[in-house]
Amino acid sequence: MAVISGNDEAAVLHGPRDLRIEKIDRMEVGDGQVRVEVHGVSLCGSDLHYYADGRNGSNSLTQPTVLGHEGFGVVTEVGAGVSQDRIGQRVAIEPAVPNGTSPLSLSGHYNVCPSVVCFGSPPNHGLLRQSVVLAAEFAHPLPDSIDDGVAALIEPLAVAAWAAARVGSVLGKRIAITGAGPIGLLVLQTVIALGASETTITDVAPARLEVAAALGATATLRSGEDALPEGAFDIAFDCSGHPGAIADAARSLGPAGILALVGVPGRAVAEFPIGSVQRWELDIRGCFRYGPSAFADAIALAGSARVDLAALVTSSYPLAESAAALEAALTDPTQLKIVIDTTSRGPQ
Numbered sequence: 001m002a003v004i005s006g007n008d009e010a011a012v013l014h015g016p017r018d019l020r021i022e023k024i025d026r027m028e029v030g031d032g033q034v035r036v037e038v039h040g041v042s043l044c045g046s047d048l049h050y051y052a053d054g055r056n057g058s059n060s061l062t063q064p065t066v067l068g069h070e071g072f073g074v075v076t077e078v079g080a081g082v083s084q085d086r087i088g089q090r091v092a093i094e095p096a097v098p099n100g101t102s103p104l105s106l107s108g109h110y111n112v113c114p115s116v117v118c119f120g121s122p123p124n125h126g127l128l129r130q131s132v133v134l135a136a137e138f139a140h141p142l143p144d145s146i147d148d149g150v151a152a153l154i155e156p157l158a159v160a161a162w163a164a165a166r167v168g169s170v171l172g173k174r175i176a177i178t179g180a181g182p183i184g185l186l187v188l189q190t191v192i193a194l195g196a197s198e199t200t201i202t203d204v205a206p207a208r209l210e211v212a213a214a215l216g217a218t219a220t221l222r223s224g225e226d227a228l229p230e231g232a233f234d235i236a237f238d239c240s241g242h243p244g245a246i247a248d249a250a251r252s253l254g255p256a257g258i259l260a261l262v263g264v265p266g267r268a269v270a271e272f273p274i275g276s277v278q279r280w281e282l283d284i285r286g287c288f289r290y291g292p293s294a295f296a297d298a299i300a301l302a303g304s305a306r307v308d309l310a311a312l313v314t315s316s317y318p319l320a321e322s323a324a325a326l327e328a329a330l331t332d333p334t335q336l337k338i339v340i341d342t343t344s345r346g347p348q
């Protein structure tokens with residue numbers, strides 16, 4: 001691969017639907033850090049929001065920013081205090097890096113620490129570039145059993161692994177999942193791998209429910225047509241962010257059930273069955289990105305083939321065609337996960 005000294009080729013978002021392939025300055029490697037030559041990046045809903053609208057939730061694009069936060073690559077350089085043995089290692093990138101000495105980090109809650117700086121969350125540059133620099137412990141070694149074509153998906157799988165960790169054990173539990181997008185499908189596979197006795201998943205898109213059935217869901221329900229049975233589940237994961245689906249998920253729980261909110265809610269405030277929460281002692285648990293050990297758990301799940309990441313990868317594009325990849329993700333409802341091969345320069 002041609003590396004231009006002092007420069008990295010990158011996919012830079014300048015405004016809505018204005019993505020340019022440009023040269024940007026390489027990051028310097030500091031103490032305790034590694035340089036990772038980025039090999040693949042998968043696109044996420046947040047990338048699509050920034051690309052289409054210039055904003056995602058409350059965060060807006062205010063200056064040209066490199067997109068992408070789901071990626072993997074190879075360590076090519078290490079800073080002071082990092083073993084030279086790490087050079088050449090394939091790694092998954094944990095993109096939300098906190099100040100490791102903050103009180104929340106030290107108490108095991110680093111993912112909700114306000115000090116977190118996340119790759120690809122404007123104005124912070126993301127991973128759709130030739131190399132990035134980050135704290136060595138946030139570059140997680142990958143086994144050979146995880147192929148290059150799927151390795152970027154360790155990041156969304158870490159979201160699922162963290163959601164599973166947040167509810168405690170799913171062993172023998174009846175599970176409802178609202179939303180069969182990539183995160184819902186990864187939560188489905190994760191809870192099956194961890195011993196859930198029964199899984200029911202809902203979505204508006206029949207094609208996604210077909211994928212869920214192929215991945216082992218016990219039952220699939222079309223949102224708006226078939227309602228989730230009330231009081232039937234031990235744990236519900238909302239992976240849709242849809243306020244109506246979140247309320248349905250709460251109603252689907254039996255006594256002492258747990259509702260995990262994984263999807264980013266489409267509204268900050270919504271109607272919710274608080275009476276059931278009080279009467280049946282339901283627990284509501286927020287799940288934000290991934291906390292301690294979630295990446296290691298995700299790598300263990302995919303590395304042992306208990307989660308099939310390839311089932312979610314629907315297309316691959318070279319870095320030069322990142323805009324076409326984002327357009328495809330926005331307009332083609334059959335797409336689940338699109339991977340950008342950042343080592344492929346593609347047509348110039």
Ligand SMILES: [Zn+2]
Nearest residue numbers: 044045070156
């Ligand atoms: Zn993501």
